Amino acid sequence: MNKIALGQVFEQEFLFTQDQVIAFADVTGDKNPIHLDAKHAANTVYKKPIIHGYLGGSIFSRIFGNDFPGEGTVYLNQKLEFRRPMYTGVRYKAILEVKEINEARHKALIDTRIINTEDDKPVITGEANVIHKEKIG
Numbered sequence: 429m430n431k432i433a434l435g436q437v438f439e440q441e442f443l444f445t446q447d448q449v450i451a452f453a454d455v456t457g458d459k460n461p462i463h464l465d466a467k468h469a470a471n472t473v474y475k476k477p478i479i480h481g482y483l484g485g486s487i488f489s490r491i492f493g494n495d496f497p498g499e500g501t502v503y504l505n506q507k508l509e510f511r512r513p514m515y516t517g518v519r520y521k522a523i524l525e526v527k528e529i530n531e532a533r534h535k536a537l538i539d540t541r542i543i544n545t546e547d548d549k550p551v552i553t554g555e556a557n558v559i560h561k562e563k564i565g
Contacts, residue, residue: 531565
């Protein structure tokens with residue numbers, strides 16, 4: 429079992445479908461038409477439906493729990509800044525970088541970013557604190 433290291437970077441590409449946006453709206457109750465109604469969205473600055481910001485940011489939970497550090501990770505908190513809209517069917521890349529490690533507490537501060545792979549512009553930026561007893565410290 430490899431421990432994560434200061435400066436280590438993890439990257440994962442992903443995309444969301446409109447069906448996933450609809451499912452997220454059903455689970456959260458956020459039925460804002462900017463996410464669900466193409467006719468409504470056409471009359472906004474975005475011109476088409478956008479993904480819920482927290483659906484986009486939820487990729488970090490999947491990565492922490494499954495891949496980096498992986499199973500057993502406790503996700504303590506997350507700061508997110510929504511910089512640009514995200515759209516269904518567009519390929520994005522999550523980039524995570526270990527900024528600080530507290531070995532005694534098995535904690536890590538991780539820089540979290542999502543970029544649009546078409547133009548490399550950030551769509552979400554932030555940072556997270558996680559604990560993992562075996563993989564941190």
